Amino acid sequence: MTRFSAPPHPLLGRRALLRAMVAGAGIAAVPGLAACGSEGGAAATDTVSFGNNASDQVPKDAITAALKAFEGESGLKVAINTKQHEQYQEQINNYLQGKPDDVLAWFAGYRMRFFAEKGLTGDLSEVWSKVSGGYEPALKEASTATDGKQYLIPFTQYPWGVFYRKSVWQQRGYEVPKTLDELVSLSTRMKSDGLVPIAFAQKQGWPGMGTFDQLNFRINGYRFHVDLMAGKEHWQSPKVREVFDTWKRLLPLHQENALGREWQEAAQALQQGKAGMYLLGSFIAQQFKGEEEDLDFFPYPEINPEHGQDTVEAPIDGYMMARKPANPEGAKKLLEYLSAPAAQLLYTKADSGVIATSNKADTSGYNSLQKKAAQVIKEAAHITQFLDRDTDPRFASDAATNGLNAFIQNPDDLDSILKGMADQAKTIFTG
Template sequence: MTRFSASPHPLLGRRALLKAIVAGAGVAAVPGLAACGSDGGGAATDAVSFGNNQSDQVPKDAITAVLKAFEGESGLKVAINTKQHEQYQEQINNYLQGKPDDVLSWFAGYRMRFFAEKGLTGDLSEVWSKVSGGYEPALKEASTASDGKQYLIPFVQYPWGVFYRKSVWRQRGYEQPKTLDELVALSTRMQADGLVPIAFAQKQGWPGMGTFDQLNFRINGYRFHVDLMAGKEDWQGPKVREVFDTWKRLLPFHQENALGREWQEAAQALQQGKAGMYLLGSFVAQQFKGPDLDDLDFFPYPEINPEHGQDTVEAPIDGFMMSRKPGNPEGARKLLEYLSTPAAQLAYLKADPSQIPTSSKADTSGYTPLQKKSAQVIKDAAHVTQFLDRDTDPRFASDAATNGLNAFLQNPDDLDSILKGMADQAKTIFSE
């Protein structure tokens, strides 16, 4: 562990992973991700293996339904290899270097390019030549590496925002805050009303990255955010310090003991009316059913710096890659082409309506109010980001960033040493 971490969860796996990468380790110790793939690039068979990171029950059932539909249409069988979501992300480097599945879940943007440029995933330009008419140019750009080739098929997308229960807000007379001062005033009022103002969880290591991102691009703007993620800005500089100072002002309104809580538990505090707000992706809706889901709403994070307003939205794109040597290359391409279709994406969203399809040809008439708002928020944004751990070098995200954020949450007064540690690691990683 680095100098930052005082808690054993969840970084030991990430730290061990980085050492394994340096040592050139394989995947023998990762049975959940190593079981189904092939490195032969051989002749087509009647089966395609599929690496799945959707381990929570709702999205797991949703993607299973999609793959069953593909089986019915194609005559191919799909062997689904599901791994717990955080473990999947921690182990993907070794997974891709071993015998990965033919088709595998991953993310657009920097994280996709990182593996493509290391030659660890397959070129999907042939598939894109058939499906590009169903995607907006920005989605193709997010799926393209520096060599100009595409390595990902986008599937679904979801915005981050501040979620709340409409009935609770009506009962209390709350109104959406437009500025940081209004957010602080609303949070203060919620505390007086006996609510936790902001539900919060950090046991899984990544949720706090969303808060950092919102504050960073609201304070410093989209370009600074992108450059910081690329190692072109100083983590010890005044702009980053202002982000943490602003977060420190908001910490008293956050749900306590976040390092011991998973995001689903924080979502339950919102669902039960014990918390007034929750900053998360729209997948939070997976924790709401029936009338509770209809009661869920959100708004983009409030303005902090008028120069940037609310011009940037975090809206990660989830999709699928192909291994560099699939056991069934023809079947893998058929599956990826199918996953690009409106039918496949809408079939998924029928079971998991917390997100929106990436296909521009998808029928939106059946959208829920939450999906309609999600689509509009993304459409209205001048800039769209992926997410901290998708927009930066994975070594920085899984080590320096996660440990630094956890250390800040444990001891926000130790900011000097935390930022120095993050800056030192950024210099090392981004100078390589």
């Protein structure tokens, strides 16, 4: 019997971590994610309800600032309904089938298409006919479902990379590693210097997915990675095993007891100079307020020369519309506003861990971290969204989350872990 036959450990599984709801801060805050929308019902035409997953203080303040500006420009009111980030994702399916808010936060790519194709979100093609000139074709593609219609307005984007403090590296004479062997050598040196080489956290269930992604597309390439996410490759294949074998080699260089630590705590280890590196998205800047200029990153080092560093993980966050919004005209007006560079730059000024998606945004006000983020994304040959955005959410929330956590807890149990993931993938993708 594999570990997949039993309920996961309380520390395992992102979707088991249900937290108390966080009331929306700022404009007309409304408690309870499912309480705001009124599908097909009467509603005040001067109010737009807004479902928000930005529960951490920095992004919450940033979106509040953008929405306050919209209120001032439009004369409409915005009722913000904020919920803890992981809980929002856990309950999104029921939320969309109930009484969702008029406009709601979500992600581009597979996860957007999944709900669009189920008829649970509103067609935004009319809005896109007005705003498409502000987006590159790849962003429109990431917002388009299989029916050729658009269902998401991209708002911000951020790359994943290996982050470090410039001052710590300058003091110790560390240099950016170009290959996996150089990364291991640097990590070994950091360990001898009394640092945790690689900060790591997995209590929330998703950060380890980023490590898997980096290793998989560095070893096996972009095409294999996206095909694996789509259920077209096998989780028990030698290529997937090589990913985990490589990760097993790196695990001793990671911060211990990751299953009991949230990403913010791991970021603090980097911020305090106790850890030398941290693989994460550039939203890590939230933990470096006032110190962003001391934060830098590099794309994950090359492992297989055939693929080099050609792929970058750069998730796109944006906003969808309810299938039957209570205030459809107000919802479309808000979404059109969110596509504009002014709105996105208001946000990126307050949250320096992300960049605007509009190609008309004036980036001269970006800090050095944002400028580098924009450059890394622009130079990438391939862009991925993130494991739990690039695959079926049923696979991400169960097989992937529990499988990766099981591996981190006991990497020697790889055979049963991969069998469990493969069995669940077969059920989900071919059942």
